[in-house]
Amino acid sequence: MFRVLLLVLLASVPAVAQSSVLAGLVYSDTHTRPTASGKDPVEGARVVVRGTAFEATTDTLGMFHFENVRAGKYTLEVSRPGWKTAVATVTVDGSPLPATVQIRLIRRDVVAGSGLVYVAYQQRKGFELKPMRTVPGAVDGGADPLALESNPPRSPRAPVSLQDNPTTGDPDALMLLDAAAPEGSKVEPLQGHPFWLCFNRSGTALYVSTSSQKGRANALEIVDATTHKVLRRLPTAGLVTDLRLSPDGTLLLASVRGASPGVHLIDTAQQLPVGFLPLGVWQPGAAAMGADGLIYVASQNTAGSLLVLSRDGQLVAQARVGLQPTDLILSPDGSRVFVVNSGSGSISVFGRGLVPERVLPVGAQPQKLALSPDGQRLFVTNRSSDSVTVIDVPSLTVWTTVEVGDEPIDVAFSGDGSRAFVTCKGDGTVYFLDGSSGQPLHVTHPQPRSSPFGIAVRP
Structure with missing residues (x-):
C-alpha cells in the first residue's frame, strides 16, 4: 500500500x-x-x-x-x-x-551625406611599405597583428569608448568617418599623398591638396563627394599650406609656399583657376577672404606678418604678428582676425583696421584653429604640447586646455557645433571633443600605415 x-x-x-x-x-x-x-x-x-x-x-x-x-x-x-x-x-x-x-x-553602408567627417590619411614617414595590401592579408599569412602596428599604442588618457572604426593597409587614404557611429565608417584609397581638405558650399565637391610624391607634382584634386572619383587635378605653384572658401562660396583660396609662393583662386562653379596672387618673399601659412573681398594672408619672411591684399593682389595693409604664422580665421562679422603664431606659441587678435587687441598664449607649436558655428569658441591645436586650447571669443580669454593625442594638427567643428574633431598625426588617431568644453568624448583606432592630417566636415 x-x-x-x-x-x-x-x-x-x-x-x-x-x-x-x-x-x-x-x-x-x-x-x-x-x-x-x-x-x-x-x-x-x-x-x-x-x-x-x-x-x-x-x-x-x-x-x-x-x-x-x-x-x-x-x-x-x-x-x-x-x-x-x-x-x-x-x-x-x-x-x-x-x-x-x-x-x-x-x-550598414555609409551614407555620404551632410555631417560626415572626412579625414586625409597619408603614409607615415619612415615606414617601409610591404608587399601585402591589407592588415588582414598579413594576418592570413601568419603575421602577428600587433607587430603590424607602426603607430604607437593609444594614449592612456584617451576616453573609454565602445565604438570602433575600420582600418586599412593603404598608406594614403580618405576616411569617411561617421561621428554618430564610427564603427560604420568607410575608407577610400587615394593615389596622391593628401594634406588639406575643404568642401564647396553645397558639399558636392571635396578639394584635396596633394604633395609631390610617387612621381606626381604638387596639386589640388577635385573629388566628387559622393562617388569619391577625382573630377579634375589642378597643378599648384608649390606645396599647399591651407584651403579656404570665400564667404559666398564662389572661390576657393589655396595658399602655396615654395619657390613661387602665393594664393591660387579657384572658381568653385567651373572648378577652374581664375587667378594667382604672387607673394614674392612671403611664404604663406594660410589665406582667407573677408566679406568685403579683401584677402588676409598669414605669412612669414624674416618675421611673421598679416598681409591684406585686394582682389587683384595689391597690398592694402600689413601688421606684425608672431613667428611662423600657420593659420588664421576671420570672425563671421569680420570684426576680428585671429592668427596662429606657431613659432611664438600664441594667437594674435586684431580688430577692425588691423588694430591689435590681444596676444593670447596657447600651447607649444600651435598649428590650426577652428571657430565654432556660433562664434563663441575658438579651438587651437598645439602640436608639440599634445593639446587643444579652447578660447572664449567674447572675452578673449583662454577657457581651458585639454590633452589629446600625439602631435595634433587640424581641427574642425560639426555643423551644429556640438562636436570638434582633431587629427593627431603622431599617434594616428582622431579625437572627438565636446564642442563647448573641449573635453574628449571618443578616439579612433589608429591606421597601421598612415597618419591623419587634414579634416573637413561635409556641409
Missing part, C-alpha cells in the same frame, strides 16, 4: 524543466581588430532572446551568455548602431554543456 501511495505522489509532482547556459560570439569580418581566425569581435552589441526577459550586451571579446535557460528553441536578435540587425536561431537541449551560437553582424 505504501509503495502504491509513493508512486501516486511521485506521479502528481510536476516535472522540473531542464535548463542550461546559452552563450555566443558576435563578430564581423571588417578587420577592425583582426585576429588569427579572421573574426573580429563586435563589442557593445545588444543581444535579445525574443519572447523572454533575457537581454545582454557583448563584452570586449564580442561574447555574451545567459544562465538558467530552459530547454527549447529560441530566436536571438542582435543590434548595434551603424550595423544591420541580425537574427539567429539556437536550440537549448538542457544538457550540462552550454548551447553556443556565433552571429555575424554586417555594417
Whole structure:
C-alpha cells in the first residue's frame, strides 16, 4: 500500500524543466581588430532572446551568455548602431554543456551625406611599405597583428569608448568617418599623398591638396563627394599650406609656399583657376577672404606678418604678428582676425583696421584653429604640447586646455557645433571633443600605415 501511495505522489509532482547556459560570439569580418581566425569581435552589441526577459550586451571579446535557460528553441536578435540587425536561431537541449551560437553582424553602408567627417590619411614617414595590401592579408599569412602596428599604442588618457572604426593597409587614404557611429565608417584609397581638405558650399565637391610624391607634382584634386572619383587635378605653384572658401562660396583660396609662393583662386562653379596672387618673399601659412573681398594672408619672411591684399593682389595693409604664422580665421562679422603664431606659441587678435587687441598664449607649436558655428569658441591645436586650447571669443580669454593625442594638427567643428574633431598625426588617431568644453568624448583606432592630417566636415 505504501509503495502504491509513493508512486501516486511521485506521479502528481510536476516535472522540473531542464535548463542550461546559452552563450555566443558576435563578430564581423571588417578587420577592425583582426585576429588569427579572421573574426573580429563586435563589442557593445545588444543581444535579445525574443519572447523572454533575457537581454545582454557583448563584452570586449564580442561574447555574451545567459544562465538558467530552459530547454527549447529560441530566436536571438542582435543590434548595434551603424550595423544591420541580425537574427539567429539556437536550440537549448538542457544538457550540462552550454548551447553556443556565433552571429555575424554586417555594417550598414555609409551614407555620404551632410555631417560626415572626412579625414586625409597619408603614409607615415619612415615606414617601409610591404608587399601585402591589407592588415588582414598579413594576418592570413601568419603575421602577428600587433607587430603590424607602426603607430604607437593609444594614449592612456584617451576616453573609454565602445565604438570602433575600420582600418586599412593603404598608406594614403580618405576616411569617411561617421561621428554618430564610427564603427560604420568607410575608407577610400587615394593615389596622391593628401594634406588639406575643404568642401564647396553645397558639399558636392571635396578639394584635396596633394604633395609631390610617387612621381606626381604638387596639386589640388577635385573629388566628387559622393562617388569619391577625382573630377579634375589642378597643378599648384608649390606645396599647399591651407584651403579656404570665400564667404559666398564662389572661390576657393589655396595658399602655396615654395619657390613661387602665393594664393591660387579657384572658381568653385567651373572648378577652374581664375587667378594667382604672387607673394614674392612671403611664404604663406594660410589665406582667407573677408566679406568685403579683401584677402588676409598669414605669412612669414624674416618675421611673421598679416598681409591684406585686394582682389587683384595689391597690398592694402600689413601688421606684425608672431613667428611662423600657420593659420588664421576671420570672425563671421569680420570684426576680428585671429592668427596662429606657431613659432611664438600664441594667437594674435586684431580688430577692425588691423588694430591689435590681444596676444593670447596657447600651447607649444600651435598649428590650426577652428571657430565654432556660433562664434563663441575658438579651438587651437598645439602640436608639440599634445593639446587643444579652447578660447572664449567674447572675452578673449583662454577657457581651458585639454590633452589629446600625439602631435595634433587640424581641427574642425560639426555643423551644429556640438562636436570638434582633431587629427593627431603622431599617434594616428582622431579625437572627438565636446564642442563647448573641449573635453574628449571618443578616439579612433589608429591606421597601421598612415597618419591623419587634414579634416573637413561635409556641409
